[in-house]
Amino acid sequence: ASLVTVFILIGMVSLILSSASKSASHSVVENSILHMRLRGEIVEKHRPLDFNFLGNKSIFSEEKSIGLYELTRAIEAAKTDSRIKGIYIEMRGFGAGWATLTALHNKLEEFKATKKWIYAYGDRYDEKSYYLATAANQIFIQPHGEVEFNGLGMNQPFLKGLIAKLELEPRVFRVGKFKAAIEPLILDHMSAENRKQNEELLGDIWAEVRKSVATSSKIEEKRVDEIAGGLLAVSAEEGQKLGLFTETIFEDALEDRMRGFTVGKDEDLELVTPGQLLRDSTATAKLQGAGPKKIALVFAEGEIQSGIGSSDSIGSETFREDLIEAKEDEDVAAIVVRINSPGGDALASDVIWREMMKVDEKIPVVISMGDVAASGGYYMASAGRYIYAEPTTITGSIGVFGIMFNAEKFFKNKAAVNFDRVVTHPYADIGNATRPMTDLEASKIQGEVERVYKRFLDVVQEGRGYEKREDLESIAEGRVWSGTRAKEIGLVDEIGGLESAVKKAAEFANVKDYKIVMYPQQTDPIMQFIERFSGDAVRSWMGEVLLGKSGYANVRALGQVAEQIPLSQVEMKSGIYMRMLKDIKIQ
Template identity: 35%
Template sequence: MRKLWHFTAALFKWSWKLLNFVRQFIFNLIFILLIVVVVVGVIVYQQQSKLDDNYHGALYVNLSGIVLDRVTDRSPFEQFAKNLLDPSNSNDKETSVFDIVDSIRRAKNDPKITGMVLKLDDFIGTNQTSMRYLGKAINEFKAAGKPVFAIGDSYSQSQYYLASYANEISLSPLGSVDIHGFSTNQLYYKSLLDTLKVSTHIFRVGTYKSAVEPMLRDDMSKEARASDSLWLNELWNDYLNTIAVNRHIPADQVFPGTANFIEKFRKAGGDASLYAYQNKLVDYIEPRSVVEKKMQEKFGWNKEQKHFNYISIYNYIDQKPIQNTNNKGNIAVIVAEGAILDGKQSPGIVGSDTLVEQLREAHHNPNIKAIVLRVNSPGGSIGASEIIRNELAAIRDDKTGNAKPIVVSMGGLTASGGYWISTPANYIIADPSTLTGSIGVFGVIQTVEKSLNYLGVNTDGVSTTPLADISATKGINQTFSDVMQLAIENGYSKFIGLVANSRNKSLDEINNVAQGRVWSGIDAKKHGLVDQLGDFDDAVKKAAELAKIKDVSLDWMQPELSFSEKFMRGMTSSAQALLPNTLQSMLPAPFAEVAQDVKKQATFYNNMKDPQNIYTFCLNCVDIR
């Protein structure tokens, strides 16, 4: 017995020592890694400082990933982990459209920048409104007498939209310009839910309110198809006409229709690059070596980098001059991008609490004289939307002498709850390709009593009233259904009442253009849902006009980071750039991404937590291809 005790004690002792060793090893490894991050960050900062004054040549607009109004706010540690686990993946890179436009406008007047090169092979895309805004900045750059060249192996529809603004477009001999049209695609779950015996209880108002259709049907309803076809074709025509103007060709030459396209493609012998050249979609069919030589002749040669002289758009963004703290902004810019839900802001989500904090900060800042609210949202929780709307109305109607004009700048999508929070604005500006409206309300409750019954599990109990006798495992009764439908109808009445009051229209006039129907910016202007067609610059001008501001200075309102978070964010971005490839290769590969369709729909459905289960959301506006 004594030997067994000694053996057990010795085993415990050595196990404890091993655990201590492992713990110390891990903590030491983390500590060493942090030291490497800091050292590398300092080195990169010093090298970057030396390069700041040495750049010359082209502004190299080598966009990667997607372009948004507001980039996702990852924590510094999340960003650090992402950079380490998947350093080469550019698909999820995000860049602010406003940062890009600002950089192009600075480069326009920068004597060291003599031209622009658009390299868009890794650019996934953005909404048409943002692309038009980028195109406007490119046109301003050209108007300053600086040429713009687009070079690429192939062009997707989004890539070509931006490339069409260039003076010259080059295409690889085996490349293509993929112009094929727009479509929307959704997943429909009715058969799956029936198979799983999940009961879906839907309450809605609005003939065209189709956000709930994926749970009710296995295909699109004819009403939703008719509505979507209208605005989708308007966006397609706008796409074709924009390119036609940029390339100085007829719109039917950009895409001649399916039958004519096949005939022309056949005449080109199935050669995609030749087809693009014959139809003046590109100016040159050239291999990379020829293109690079032309760029070298235009911008000079960098022996160290073995490339023509340039500065990347991302490095140029980082070199944005630090504004003098004494020059305080007088127009606050607040961005609401993503689904609107209760709580704090998170990736892809407009948190009502976070947005209200920013609005109150702008409201009580004596330097702020006006607010531009940039909205790019499909909507979300009706309760969260109302919290934001109420805060905006309080700023607009402040009786203490602190009222401030509010101008809404609509991005690519400002529908349902996105329009709800826009109603208090003194003025609303939308882009012609903005998708807006979708004025409708719905409620969704899913219960699993049939699933449990099928498995032999039953729910029973007692309650004091029929309204208490409901649960996800028991289902709902007619009394509760009546209450929900009344609440949905009340929500819809409030919605059209808010819109009618803000747009100086009758309830009947708004009801006729509501019903959950989606409108393009052009049609929204015709129906009086917006005041003007324009872009973000026009919204800033209008805010300055309403507040009588002569010297405009923007204050971009963002959630504050602590000093340690700012430090870690700067260090991690620098470390990722110089971490040895051998270290990166030792790290585990990232998990495969969830299918895009599931991901986009799940972003909203997984966050449906409105206390009343009432939502104003436009699902069919989210994904356009």
């Protein structure tokens, strides 16, 4: 029966892929509009097998993913395609990091500079969606729409009290007073150092938002702060009066208006999705590039770990193989590594760094930073001969930590479980969570953390060319920086996006005509289906069967809280970590 089920599932996949292929063959005609309906998570690159045939929901994830790379390429194609008259952006509740939004915003500004128009529409706007909308010629909102424009904030949970109640004893090892990844486990509030770096980070990102809003609305930046600080715009009507919106209008009325100046009021709007445009050979002819040489684009997205990676993690073995494959292609003249990672396993980071250094000896390696390239992510980046970051990128976090727990009292007093041990040598079970750690064991682990930190400093000093060690040490200690400040202190070379990095790589390689090729190559769709179905999808289905939808939702919500701290990523593994906080959520 199980074999029959597998064949049925594979058959379903084939039918879905076939259907998707047919629907994607929509041709681009005259007077078309590039329709960017933003709903779901904007990731670095599109994950093809998203199974979004049930609308915007995916079987395998809460929302379908949208690829930043594909969005920007579609906008680039639309710039010179005479059939595309403008862009219509629908804000439908999307998620994205600030650097992702900056990259998309800048690309839309390029499009607008061609004298084509951009309309943005939404029922609700928050700081992120409105920041993106400021790239449009006109910004529209539903007449009874809602506005949340009250500045940026960060709310972090601290679990010291919970851990004490559970009678767990965390043992922390770190170097760097700004290394805040472990703070939720040992404090009940932000440290002074952590608060300082978070305030500066929020300030730098808000400065970019404020500048764009002021430019778009034609008001002074001081007035933008007054609007946010006084809750002056919480409704569509208030926002329009303050100049934040061009007009309040219903969606169907706006579509009628666009229909009138494109295809005619009695015709259907010709809306083209980014995916459809990128499948049109006429639109993408200039994007393909020319000449035999290639610039390889290698994506590094997610947590860094040893071994095999996935679509949302960076495995040291997998990533090395991607680099080697690109390097061994005789037509590849240079490599651009796109990093969007908060770091992870220290040894895996070093393995990847070493391979990148070896590749750079043969062909140039240029770095493009996404939303986050911090801690182990920055360790990787330091291997590049040139580094680009967006002003809103989060980077730095040059620090190291390790954490272990003594759960002896928890097991004994909360679970009525005792453990006994037999060893050949006194420290054979070092790191065992069922007994207290000795002072000797603790000193050895702290020594390793300090050794890894020294190695981290060595790598950055070599890669970035700091002449004086004290200059580097003063900006390290685990501190995070915005891309803007990172350029000022020498952690990055230039403010810019992925396209700038590709051009710089071609310049280093001394090639003018080239094609861009992506690594890793897209996985076979059937294998993607098997990988997805064997993991989260099955867990989700089983969870709902066993706990009911509401029960499973509660368990997931608890898990999402746990993800805000390094618990799930660190303490159950041995090793030393170069990692910033799980997610810095700036809202």
